[in-house]
Amino acid sequence: MTTTQHHETQIVADPEVPLIRIIREFDAPPEKVFRAHTDRDLVAQWTGPSSTQTRIDEWDCRTGGSWRYVSVHEGQEYGFHGSFHEVRPDELIVQTFTFDGMPDGVALEKLVLEDLGNGRTRLTATSLCDSFADRDAMLSSGMDVGVNEGYEKLDELLSRS
Template structure:
């Protein structure tokens, strides 16, 4: 099922942007749900052996998602996405940054703006990420932290989960 699915990861240092194009073998609504419903997100939004743990999520313009990446030894790294625009099931955008467990932004860590679009065609969906940074240092710090490797592993986890969601015809 994963045959011939496109994946492209590029870095535009001139404009401080990471662009990811990733195709999934599932319809647009299911892929949208996988990215926007906490019950599904917590199953795949972390590079193995890490796991995501959502503390709160309010998917609407002006809402937010506060979650932790939990490591195999129980360590937690918190992040918050503050949604600036939500257009189900086609697009969401938001401000993203590392935080404490209460959602207070850590200004010493990289911050970014995410714009994520979903384009379905039959039983495939292309997800495009445009992740922009205020300066080159924050972009480079993100890359040095292993972002490309981590997001690739995370997308592969969604690939593994989608057939199960399709079989169960899960409607969260």
């Protein structure tokens, strides 16, 4: 029986600008981590907390495409949507992110994948929010649980593929 190693996820609020930075390493090459972030079926398997199910309503992961998914928790639905501004295989995704419950709050997100060699990847994701209040609301919403549990599920998914 193999045990999947879970790496620490760093979630940092920038004190100068309303930005959240997430840094995480994975025991998989960039192409596998990229595919897990761009393949509709794979995204649905790992996104969000373990207590939720993710339903992908729209997924056109290409430069100029758009996306929408819904997290379902105890019968409640929480929708999220955005646009893909730049998608570069195995290295970069730039997108917008909006929670349906706060339609005026749009974050600009950038996900960069760095090849560490030996089949390992460092993911650095940034979310630039409209204001410090929006950033702090995102941080206090339980985002850390969704990110940490989601990446643990992603570790498991990457170890099987």
